Amino acid sequence: MQQPSATSKMTKLKVLFLTSASIKEIPDHIPEFQQFSQDFEMVYHEVTTAEAFIDSLQNDPKLQDFSGLYLTGAFSVMGRDFSQFIPYFPDTLKVASFPWVGAESFRPDLFKERGILVGNVGDGSADDVADIALSLTLSAFRFTSYLESRLRESGDTNQARNTLGSYELDPKTKMPALAPMDNDRTKGVHLGGKHVVSPRGKVAGIIGLGAIGKAIAVRLNAIGMSICYNKRTALSQAELDSFSFPLTYVESIDELLPQLDLLVLAVPHSPQTVNLINEESIKLVKPGIRIVNVGRGSAIDEEVLLKALDDNVVTSFASDVFQHEPKIDERFLKRFDVALLPHMGPYTTDNFQGNHKRVMRNIAGVLKGVDPRELGIINL
Amino acid sequence: MQQPSATSKMTKLKVLFLTSASIKEIPDHIPEFQQFSQDFEMVYHEVTTAEAFIDSLQNDPKLQDFSGLYLTGAFSVMGRDFSQFIPYFPDTLKVASFPWVGAESFRPDLFKERGILVGNVGDGSADDVADIALSLTLSAFRFTSYLESRLRESGDTNQARNTLGSYELDPKTKMPALAPMDNDRTKGVHLGGKHVVSPRGKVAGIIGLGAIGKAIAVRLNAIGMSICYNKRTALSQAELDSFSFPLTYVESIDELLPQLDLLVLAVPHSPQTVNLINEESIKLVKPGIRIVNVGRGSAIDEEVLLKALDDNVVTSFASDVFQHEPKIDERFLKRFDVALLPHMGPYTTDNFQGNHKRVMRNIAGVLKGVDPRELGIINL
Missing domain, CATH: 3.40.50.720 (NAD(P)-binding Rossmann-like Domain)
Known part of the structure; x- marks a missing residue:
């Protein structure tokens, strides 16, 4: 031996x-x-x-x-x-x-x-990045980021919630106004004119269905969303069979955008993905769409996005990545309708x-x- | 006719x-x-x-x-x-x-x-409340709430992340110190001595497995956690069969607590659920446990919890409900290791x-x- x-x-x-x-x-x-x-x-x-x-x-x-x-x-x-x-x-x-x-x-x-x-x-790192995409999605639908900041300021749950039900912004602060006293909750839950809804039963579209996009799909299915996706080639039958739920392939982004309540970007930086969301494509979205980005900040023209947020064409934006990273456009920092994380997807x-x-x-x-x-x- | x-x-x-x-x-x-x-x-x-x-x-x-x-x-x-x-x-x-x-x-x-x-x-409202429990869980593991506040202050992703890797608190601010320059990321990701980990592969225990608890179980399974639960009687085989993953029944809370990386409370207010987490039960937890509460604030003795957070017995606390609601104990408001939402579970x-x-x-x-x-x- x-x-x-x-x-x-x-x-x-x-x-x-x-x-x-x-x-x-x-x-x-x-x-x-x-x-x-x-x-x-x-x-x-x-x-x-x-x-x-x-x-x-x-x-x-x-x-x-x-x-x-x-x-x-x-x-x-x-x-x-x-x-x-x-x-x-x-x-x-x-x-x-x-x-x-x-x-x-x-x-x-x-x-x-x-x-x-x-x-x-x-x-x-796909699962860790997908967890961040899920966290951002929940914030985009439920405005948790804004409501937490109000609770930290006021120390009172009732006060923190007293803008839920508002249809306008306070002209001074540009933050949601107080809800009217006779607010009728059956009209729905609004916040500064933005709609607070459940992700359940809504349509998510994932652009970029690699490992990260697939892990995101599993998570969004668990919160009750139906899933569309766009990538260069459709998944094979064997790949589709690995999911316990259906995924719908949409060949062109122009066709995808009008169908979505939530757009999730999970694309790497490439000449094809720069400014995917631009002045032309924003015209195609279903009004009120929410946008989550965990791919690369370069995929979104932030000037176009900021205007769409103001116009309520985009309800909310929740992102781990930014166009001019490491700097964040200052106009994002004080908005109530965005959630911002510091490119922390893989940090575990x-x-x-x-x-x-x-x-x-x-x-x-x-x-x-x-x-x-x-x-x-x-x-x- | x-x-x-x-x-x-x-x-x-x-x-x-x-x-x-x-x-x-x-x-x-x-x-x-x-x-x-x-x-x-x-x-x-x-x-x-x-x-x-x-x-x-x-x-x-x-x-x-x-x-x-x-x-x-x-x-x-x-x-x-x-x-x-x-x-x-x-x-x-x-x-x-x-x-x-x-x-x-x-x-x-x-x-x-x-x-x-x-x-x-x-x-x-089970799904909407469970979405909030999921959002809080992700915050409890990844410290998104603290990192977002740093990004909103600094406007710079690198600066927002520069405490990731720190083992101590700044003695003045009681917030995480800057990470040491020679921080070795292979030692793991720490934040003021708290551990930033993925929920994947960790054990969650849900106390109260009614409609809300069940909806939470589905979501935690989707982020890769294994699920234990405690309630008065175990689920029937038919109920268990309605899940696509196993759930482990643990008959006593004392037996459950030492097994958990994450405790999720989804119990209503009742004499049996008041101060479930108290001076005795906190001694039983696995050190480093994270706690999420979407049931009733009365289930936790917050004095005990605050001490356990300081001692790192509890890594983080993320909650939609509080013991003295609508008021929040002021000591929670400035902590980096808590996520606080204003009892907004059903608001959609x-x-x-x-x-x-x-x-x-x-x-x-x-x-x-x-x-x-x-x-x-x-x-x-």
């Missing part, structure tokens, strides 16, 4: 782990990392400038024969363009992986030319630790000969 | 509809009310004082032979005790109904002694209009001979 320790010492492959002075992100409190650090010889290297890193790649003996590259946000101290280092990696490098989704800085195609696989975290312990587990799985998988199609490899 | 108009004029039964100067709630913009007003002879009567109403019941010829009684909040100008009028109702009265759930002011038992059926709206147009449809259905149903067991009658 072989002695595992002796064997593993002889055959351990090296994994380069980049750190920086400002960003330490060594996942040694994640139990899986203990095993990973035993399975491979970990080489920790602190980066400073691009020039220094290229020099190390050329001359530092520790950096001549690594097989895996474990990336964290530390690389960003050298600038955004990571692809500049690709020519200097040793021929032993088989796989590089990072604990997030976007590969913009990495040029996976150039890695591929050198035969190096690149892995990301795939759909790992589960997601951040899960992402590292996926990096370990990508690197260990490739180096141990697992079929890369079963891993999160994006440049096959 | 009979002429329907002539016939109906001869046979129309009277329905008394109470109004008051301050509360007009005549649902004549609800389409179903057109039909209802044609099917019955509507007698509108404005009430002022209890004495005046008793006088009218005894002497006003219009109030001597009504068969149905349609109640709205208007009755409350005469005080809370509606049962005082029961002896004065004519023998022709067969059914009284009101557009809400609670029958506290009505003594359905005394109505029964006179052979008058009493109807309420049953489970009509759908619910308020749906409740009137249920009143019409109760009254018309009884008077047209529908089996009362198929209606919302509560004193059979």
Whole structure:
């Protein structure tokens, strides 16, 4: 019988782990990392400038024969363009992986030319982002964000609710006026002229039905909405069968918008998704539509949106992303008919630790000969 | 062939509809009310004082032979005790109904002694209240309420997020301190020492599994939680079969609390539910539990809760109801680890209009001979 320790010492492959002075992100409190650090010889290297890193790649003996590259946000101290280092990696490098989704800085195609696989975290954050979309949807229908702010100010539930039933804005504050004393609740629940309704029985349209959009669909179905979607190609029958409820494909956005009580944007940034909601498309919406955005802020022309909110063409807007992020257009900040979150979709312990587990799985998988199609490899 | 108009004029039964100067709630913009007003002879009567109403019941010829009684909040100008009028109702009265759930002011038992059926709206608002429980749950896990307030203050997504990653409170503001510069996200996402996690894969326990609790269970399942519940008797197999996921019955609350990442209270006010969460029971919870309350504020001893929030025994509290409502304990108002809504669970147009449809259905149903067991009658 072989002695595992002796064997593993002889055959351990090296994994380069980049750190920086400002960003330490060594996942040694994640139990899986203990095993990973035993399975491979970990080489920790602190980066400073691009020039220094290229020099190390050329001359530092520790950096001549690594097989895996474990990336964290530390690389960003050298600038955004990571692809500049690709020519200097040793021929032993088989796989590089990072604990997030976007590969913009990495040029996976150039890695591929050198035969190096690149892995990301795939759909790992879909549920967490979809939870934020659900929270925003509930706020868009029920105005929880505004009503909570009133309760925090007044400390009294009756006072906090005393604008529910109002049809106008206070001319000074531009916030909902007090409800008239003889308010008849059977006319419905209004708030500064906006309608407070249940999402139940209403129609939601999701643009972008990837992993996030699908997770959103499941949640909106649970609150009683019927689901339409638009994407480049319709779901296959097998994909549809994985849902316990029907999803209706609408081929064009122009056809989709007039049907919706709620529009949910879950699209990535691309030339096709910039200003999806613009002066022309806003004319097509069903008046009173609510809009939720958890994709990219660039999908909405915010000038057009602000006017549509004023005109009550759009009842409410609830968003985790903004056109000029990190700055928010000041006109949003004081509105009662918007809910605003700070691009926090993926911010959970589960997601951040899960992402590292996926990096370990990508690197260990490739180096141990697992079929890369079963891993999160994006440049096959 | 009979002429329907002539016939109906001869046979129309009277329905008394109470109004008051301050509360007009005549649902004549609800389409179903057109039909209802044609099917019955509507007698509108404005009430002022209890004495005046008793006088009218005894002497006003219009109030001597009504068969149905349609109640709205208007009755409350005469005080809370509606049962005082029961002896004065004519023998022709067969059914009284009101557009809400609670029958506290009505003594359905005394109505029964006179052979008058009493109807309420049953489970009509369950989905709307459950939506609020879901919104509060997401806030309890993700701290959306605090992060939105930071974004509204700063107008900058990066600044709004710069406390995510902090392990302490700022000693001055008692709000989360800034995250340390070398914050390692793989340690998890913290906020002032509280843990920001996904609800996915965590255990929720619902106390009170009536219509609202069941609607909450469906929603929490959709965000990936597993569901335990406590109520007097376990669900029948037929009830369990109506869910597409398992629910685990836990017979005692003492046994339930140590298992939960999230406690959801959906119990009505009763001697058994007052101070369910108290000095003894808080010792049983799994440290770090989150608590959501959409039942009655009396279920929680808020002194005990506030201490548990400070001690991090309870991570967060998110509630639509409060112990001393309408006043909120001031200490809650500035906390970052609570989400506060102004008892708004049932406030939607759908619910308020749906409740009137249920009143019409109760009254018309009884008077047209529908089996009362198929209606919302509560004193059979």
